[in-house]
Structures are given as structure tokens and as C-alpha cells.
Amino acid sequence: MRSETAYHGAMGEEFAAQATDSTYNAHTDRPAVLGLAGDVAGLEVLDLGCGGGHYAAELLARGAASVTGVDGSESLLAVARERLGPAVALHHHDLERPLDFLPEGAFDLAVLALVYHHVEARDHLLAEVRRVLRPGGTLLVSTSHPTGDWAHFGGSYFDEDRVSLPFGQGHALTFRRLTLETFIGELLAAGFLLEALVEPRAVEAGRRVDPRRHAKSHEKPMFLAVRLRRP
Template structure:
């Protein structure tokens, strides 16, 4: 980073406060987390890669449900918090998801990636790595920014574009500068099929009923506005006729 350049997405600096809020924030605890775990389904006995594991909240739930979990994240400090939460039972690796993953081919049955891909300019290298480390017919479940949410944040009418934008989060009186990538649904689907996946499900979940009691404003918002978009994908074999085409399955 050059002198004077603003640093973005520095989770190391805000790891503790971010992890604390992520664990209890109703948008995470009562919306995103249960939705992606529902999409994962039965995980007992599965080898699961938590790609972008953060402080390990999803990983802990997966372990409790009987999965054998491995976590990766770019933030050292979030990985330290994950280690405190998970103990020695879960291997944790520092890895940049835009780069090759440090795992053998076919090492996992399921990749779970929670609210990570919207940080990446190009999805295909990451998705191809997910495909590589999955066993045949392995699955990916992921959540990402809903493109309509992006448009609300930046007050844009360019739904069909693919572009970066920034947002400022205030954490305990300090500003956390975040950079995200907006892409339309058609660009997401094209990246999935080009990377060897069939789309099994696309979800825009309703908020959990219990949110109405503990966070009524968030409940009203999520009852009318999709905050995140969820996908379930299946890895096709390399000789499948749909590999690399623009078609997708649902």
C-alpha cells in the first residue's frame, strides 16, 4: 500500500469489536447465520471448509452438528479469536481466498462461505479453487450482499454493472473503511457455471420470527428488503457438458 493510501477491510485492527458484534447482531445471528446453516443441511460426518471463517462462529456450529471443520481467513487477529473459541480441534489457516488454497484436491465435501465473496473483484479464481478442493459432487453454500442492498447503500441505479464501492462502519467510535464489489445476479450465475458448478438453490430468506421481539426495526426492514443472497451449488465433474457454459441449473 502506497503512502497516504486509505486502508480498507482491515479486520485485524477491529477484530475484537467486530467479532463481538457479529456474534450478536440480529442481521447475523437471526438472519444470515441460521439461513446459511439451513442451506448447508445435514453435515454430520462431512469434511467442511469454512472459507472466511472469521472468529469461528459458523465453524463452532458446524462442529456441534457433527462436521469435521477446517477454517481459513485472511485476518490473523480473527483467527486468534477463532482459536480461542474452537480450541485445537479445528485446523485454522491464514489464507487469501483470491489465491490458491493450501489443500489437496478433493479434500472437502462442503465449502461454506459466509459473506465473503463481495470483497473480491473476480469470483472465478476463488470458485475454481472451491471446485478443486471439493470431492466429486461436493457442495458450496454461500451468502453475499444482495445486489439491491448495494444499490440502496450507494444510491445507484446501475444494477447491471460490476464495480467497487466503499462504506464506512463506525466501531466503538472509530471508522472502519470497507470496500465491496457490486455485481448483478447474472454475473454471479455466469461465474458459478464458468467455474464448474450447478446452482441448486437461490434463497432470499425471511427473518426469523424471534427477531420481531428482540430487534423489531431490523425485522420490519428484512420483511420488506432482501439484505443478503444465498446460493447452494454442486460441483460438476470436469467432463460434464455444462462445465464452462453460460447455462445454470436450478
């Protein structure tokens, strides 16, 4: 399917450029999720919402046998292609739709880094992730932190409305804020077993990039990341 999703056009390019060395992406979310991944040597990995390919590049550098990337943004996929070269499979696809181009049980590890909260058909997406993961496979999900969202957007903690943040040169980043109960509940209802949960704070390298954001990430929860097992 060829329609564009979030992070299209210039917004995708701006996201990819900042994700390389930003306090929040490169030095908060990514180290936490890769830490949850552990040893990835020899694994077949599916990177859903792969963006500019930063995760894929790191997973391959750590010995993953292969990474298959999926994203809805043509501009981000172009950046990923440049970063990863022609050998890595990249699919332009809307995650609101079935992953019918991927075979059952094909992956050892699926990564959903900072994309879950953008998707509305999350129950369908999780059912598809379960289908394409082999039994015993791992799912990693990072998302916007429910308490951080509440602190930022206010209103009722239990309002699961779509919210919007300014991003880059006049763009808006929209997503659905979810309670902790909904986020974890959806993953468990899809049949995954929760193994680990972390509230990532910026690593030391993030202080050099942006001391204010580094400090903020140590005061206010920004992201939530979990490791789940497919039974």
C-alpha cells in the first residue's frame, strides 16, 4: 500500500536527522530498548516503524542475522535505505493494516520502538506480531510514558485522547496517550508475557548533546519500554 502515515515528507527527514544523536532517541529510548534486547547475535529481527534505520543498523552491528524494516513514511525509508544498503529488506506499509507480506513464525525478535502510540489498530497489529514471531520469540515495545503524558498534557490521567506535540520546523507529532493499564493490558490481552519493564533515562552521552533534556529525562518519565515473550 502506498499511502503515507505519520512522519511523511520533510518531517521524516527531520526526525531521521535528529534521531542519530538526540538526547531522547539516541541516548534515552534506544539504549534502553537495546538493553532489553540483550544478545541479538544470529537473530532474525523485525523492526516495525523502523524510521531512518537507526535500530536496524545497531542490531546488525550487534550480530543480528537479518533485520526486516517496515515503515509508513517514504522519506524515512529513503534514509533507512541509505543507512542500511540494498541487502536489508525494507517495506513501505501502514501498520494499521495486516502484515500479510510476512510469513508466520519467521522472526525471533520484533521491535516496536516509539511507534505503538501512533497506531489505532493496536489489537490487530499485536495479533500480527504474534503470528510472525516464532513461539518463544521476543517482542520489545517502547512508548510515550503515560505519567509523562499526563504531566505534559494535563486533564484526566484516564483520558485516552489523541494529542499533538510541535516537532521540528513547524510539524506536529500526533499520537494517542494511553494509561499504563491500557498499554500493559493490551499487550497481555494479545497473549504476550511481560518479562521486563524500564522507564528509560538519558545515558551520559545525552548530557553532551543537550544538558537540559538530559536532566529533564532524570526528573520526569519520558518513555516506557517493555520486553515480552510470545508463548
